[in-house]
Amino acid sequence: MAQGASLQDVDTLAANNLPVSIDDVRAAHARIGASIVRTPTLLSKTLSKIVGADVYLKFENLQFTAAYKERGALNRLLLLGDEARARGVIAASAGNHAQGLAYHGARLGLPVTIVMPKSTPTVKVSQTQGHGATVVLYGENFDEANAYSRELEQERGLTYVHPFDDPAVIAGQGTVALEMLEDAPGIDTLVIPVGGGGLISGCAVAAKAINPDIRVIGVQSNRYPALYSMKTGKQIDGGGDTLAEGIAVKFPGQLSSRFVMGVVDEMRIVNESIIETAISLLLDIEKTVVEGAGAAALATLLPTKDGNPRPEFAGRTIGVVLTGGNIDPRFLANVILRNLARSGKIGRLSIILPDKAGALMEVAGIFTRFDANIIEVAHQRVFGVPSAKSTTTEIEYEIKDPAAAMALEQALSDAGYAFDRLTISGTRKGPRGSRS
The missing domain is CATH 3.30.70.260 (ACT domain)
Structure with missing residues (x-):
C-alpha cells in the first residue's frame, strides 16, 4: 500500500480482502486487556542518538511469559465455545506462542498440548511445561512440528491454535500497535520482527487505520527470509541455525502473506552478527534482555559498517517492538562476549x-x-x-x-x-x- 493511502482505502481493503479490521483489534484489546501487561512504550535517548531518529521501544519482553504472543493466544482462547474448551487445544511453536497459550490455557482451565521442534531452547521447553502444558518434541524446525500437531489435532479431537495464521490471533497481536500509538502518537514508522507474519499483520491493520501515512516495516533474519522474498521478489538461499529462532519460519501463512502484501510497506533482512549487536546494545543501554527475534527490528536500524546512520531513517519517529526476552542464558553470555570481541x-x-x-x-x-x-x-x-x-x-x-x-x-x-x-x-x- 502506498504511504499516502487514505483511511477509506484502508477500510475498503480490510473489508473486501482481509478478515481483520481495526474494530477486531479494538475488540480484542477490550477482551484481553485485563489479563495481559500493558507494556511501556518508551523513548530511548541513547539509541535515538545512534540511529539518528527518535526511537521508541515497546517492551513486550515484559509480558508475564516474556513475549507478545500471549495476546493473540488469549484472544483465540476466549473465543472458543464450551465444548472446544473442554476438549482442549493444540499448537506448534518454537516457544513464545507455546508459553502464552499454556499460561492462559491453565489460567482458564483448558488442557493445552504443544508440539515443539527438537531444537527449541531448553528454557522455552521448561517454561512451557511449567505453565502446565503437555509438550511433545518433534521435528527439526517449526514446519515439521506444525505438520505433526495437525495430525494430533485430528487424532485427539483438539482445537488447533495457529501461532500466526488465524484472524483471532492476528487481531490479538494487533493490540501491540494500538497501545504504541496511544502512548506515542507521533510515531511515523513502525518496525516489527517478522516470522510467520501474525504480529505485523495485526499491527499494520491497526496502525494504518489510526494513521494512514504511517510506514510499516517488517524485518526477517536473512536465514529465514520467506516474506521478504515474497514482498521484494528477491530470492535468497536461507536455512540453518539462527539466534532468532522465534522468527525462523520457512513457510509463512497464507493469510498473513496477504496482509504483508497488502498493508506492509517494506520488508528488510538482517544477518546474525547485527542481531547479536542489537541484543548487546539493548542489554547495555536499556538494561533489558531481548531474544534474537525480539532484537531484529532494532538491528535493521543500526548504522552501517562504516558507522554512519542509515539515511532512510533520518529524522523519523520510529516505534520498535521488542517482541520477546526468552533467550537461553548460555547463548546470551556468548552474545555478550562475541560483541565485546567485535568492539x-x-x-x-x-x-x-x-x-x-x-x-x-x-x-x-x-x-x-x-x-x-x-x-x-x-x-x-x-x-x-x-x-x-x-x-x-x-x-x-x-x-x-x-x-x-x-x-x-x-x-x-x-x-x-x-x-x-x-x-x-x-x-x-x-x-x-x-x-x-
Missing part, C-alpha cells in the same frame, strides 16, 4: 614464545603496560609450533578500546614476538613480528 574490547592472540622459564612473564609485562587484563592463557607445544624449543601461547585479554589493542600489538611486534590475531569467526589475521 575490540576483548581480544585473543596466538603468540610464539621460547619454551623457557620467564618467557610468559615477559609477555605478560607488555600486556600490563597497556592495562590489558589477561583472562585466559593456553599453551600448545606440538601442533602449529615451528620448533621443539618454542610454544604457541594463546592469550585472551580485556582492554580499553581498539586503539589500545593496536598499540599492544605494535609493542609485541617491536619486541620481536610473532603472533596471530584470532577473530570470533575462528580465522587468523597475521603473521606479525618475527618468526625466527
Whole structure:
C-alpha cells in the first residue's frame, strides 16, 4: 500500500480482502486487556542518538511469559465455545506462542498440548511445561512440528491454535500497535520482527487505520527470509541455525502473506552478527534482555559498517517492538562476549614464545603496560609450533578500546614476538613480528 493511502482505502481493503479490521483489534484489546501487561512504550535517548531518529521501544519482553504472543493466544482462547474448551487445544511453536497459550490455557482451565521442534531452547521447553502444558518434541524446525500437531489435532479431537495464521490471533497481536500509538502518537514508522507474519499483520491493520501515512516495516533474519522474498521478489538461499529462532519460519501463512502484501510497506533482512549487536546494545543501554527475534527490528536500524546512520531513517519517529526476552542464558553470555570481541574490547592472540622459564612473564609485562587484563592463557607445544624449543601461547585479554589493542600489538611486534590475531569467526589475521 502506498504511504499516502487514505483511511477509506484502508477500510475498503480490510473489508473486501482481509478478515481483520481495526474494530477486531479494538475488540480484542477490550477482551484481553485485563489479563495481559500493558507494556511501556518508551523513548530511548541513547539509541535515538545512534540511529539518528527518535526511537521508541515497546517492551513486550515484559509480558508475564516474556513475549507478545500471549495476546493473540488469549484472544483465540476466549473465543472458543464450551465444548472446544473442554476438549482442549493444540499448537506448534518454537516457544513464545507455546508459553502464552499454556499460561492462559491453565489460567482458564483448558488442557493445552504443544508440539515443539527438537531444537527449541531448553528454557522455552521448561517454561512451557511449567505453565502446565503437555509438550511433545518433534521435528527439526517449526514446519515439521506444525505438520505433526495437525495430525494430533485430528487424532485427539483438539482445537488447533495457529501461532500466526488465524484472524483471532492476528487481531490479538494487533493490540501491540494500538497501545504504541496511544502512548506515542507521533510515531511515523513502525518496525516489527517478522516470522510467520501474525504480529505485523495485526499491527499494520491497526496502525494504518489510526494513521494512514504511517510506514510499516517488517524485518526477517536473512536465514529465514520467506516474506521478504515474497514482498521484494528477491530470492535468497536461507536455512540453518539462527539466534532468532522465534522468527525462523520457512513457510509463512497464507493469510498473513496477504496482509504483508497488502498493508506492509517494506520488508528488510538482517544477518546474525547485527542481531547479536542489537541484543548487546539493548542489554547495555536499556538494561533489558531481548531474544534474537525480539532484537531484529532494532538491528535493521543500526548504522552501517562504516558507522554512519542509515539515511532512510533520518529524522523519523520510529516505534520498535521488542517482541520477546526468552533467550537461553548460555547463548546470551556468548552474545555478550562475541560483541565485546567485535568492539575490540576483548581480544585473543596466538603468540610464539621460547619454551623457557620467564618467557610468559615477559609477555605478560607488555600486556600490563597497556592495562590489558589477561583472562585466559593456553599453551600448545606440538601442533602449529615451528620448533621443539618454542610454544604457541594463546592469550585472551580485556582492554580499553581498539586503539589500545593496536598499540599492544605494535609493542609485541617491536619486541620481536610473532603472533596471530584470532577473530570470533575462528580465522587468523597475521603473521606479525618475527618468526625466527
